[in-house]
Amino acid sequence: MTWYLGVTTTRHIAPEPGAEKERGEFAVERQLRALGLEAFAPRKIEFKRQGKKRHAEPVMSAYLPGYIFAEIPAVMFTKAIQCRGLSPSLMAVSPQEVRRHVRPFLSKVAEENAEAERIIASRDRAAMCQFTAGQALEVLTGPFADRVVEFTGMVQAAHDTHPMIEAQMEIFGRLTPVKVDPLDVRAAS
Numbered sequence: 001m002t003w004y005l006g007v008t009t010t011r012h013i014a015p016e017p018g019a020e021k022e023r024g025e026f027a028v029e030r031q032l033r034a035l036g037l038e039a040f041a042p043r044k045i046e047f048k049r050q051g052k053k054r055h056a057e058p059v060m061s062a063y064l065p066g067y068i069f070a071e072i073p074a075v076m077f078t079k080a081i082q083c084r085g086l087s088p089s090l091m092a093v094s095p096q097e098v099r100r101h102v103r104p105f106l107s108k109v110a111e112e113n114a115e116a117e118r119i120i121a122s123r124d125r126a127a128m129c130q131f132t133a134g135q136a137l138e139v140l141t142g143p144f145a146d147r148v149v150e151f152t153g154m155v156q157a158a159h160d161t162h163p164m165i166e167a168q169m170e171i172f173g174r175l176t177p178v179k180v181d182p183l184d185v186r187a188a189s
Contacts, residue, residue, distance in 0.1 A: 001073045003098045004090040008041070010066050013085045024085040025062045031083040032070050039070040042109040045116035058120050063109055069093070069102055136188035137167060139180055144169065148188050149178060 009024035015031050022030075025041035032039035042063035050057065072080045072090075081088040093102060131137065131151045139147050149167035156163040164179040 001071050003069060003071050003093040003095075003102065005093055006068045006070060006090045007087040008066055008068050009085040010062070015084070023062060025064075025066065025068050028068050028083050028086045031086075032068075032072075032080060035076060035079060035083075037070055037072055037076060037080060039068060040106055041068045042106065043113060044109070045113055045120075047116075047119075058116065069106070131165070131187070137165070137180075137185040138188040139185055141184045142180065144178060144180065149180065149185075152177070154182075155179065 006028070008028045011024055012021040013024055013027045014021050015027040016034075021027075026043075029039045029041040044061050044063040046059050046061065048057065048059045050059070068086070070080065070090075080086075081090065133152060135151045137149050137151050139145055139149060147169060149169040151165065151167050153166050154163045155166045163182065165182050165185055166177060166179055168175045168177050170176070
């Protein structure tokens with residue numbers, strides 16, 4: 001069997017008639033798996049705060065937008081390229097490249113997703129934070145408006161109705177801990 005890299009649509013399509021629409025890479029993956037083929041459209045789970053929500057929520061997206069890996073035997077090739085949303089011109093991937101790059105990449109993605117699923121299952125809001133320790137954040141409003149702070153973590157005191165961002169900033173030449181509402185910051189550019 002030969003491994004192929006396929007180009008897919010990125011718009012939402014139904015994998016089969018009457019099915020719910022999903023992103024193109026995932027629809028093609030579903031169709032190829034329905035044919036009994038090994039297919040991978042790597043997914044990335046990120047925790048993002050959207051809109052006015054104070055908590056980050058898990059958001060799934062394509063790791064490689066517009067691409068899919070599939071192991072297709074020669075007898076199934078013609079049937080496989082007829083999948084909706086898949087470009088009929090596939091690029092063969094050499095066994096060495098599969099061994100050196102594709103399999104390790106797919107393993108890394110599986111490990112990242114397993115960790116994200118663990119965080120989701122445990123409902124660990126602090127681990128879902130979209131910022132990393134040491135990251136520079138720009139304060140948008142409040143007493144520290146237009147200042148840059150260094151993110152240290154998420155905290156929630158017993159009297160707080162929601163978690164707060166704990167950061168440190170330089171005040172009078174010293175690093176001082178501050179708490180900021182998650183709605184009042186964004187990653188510094």
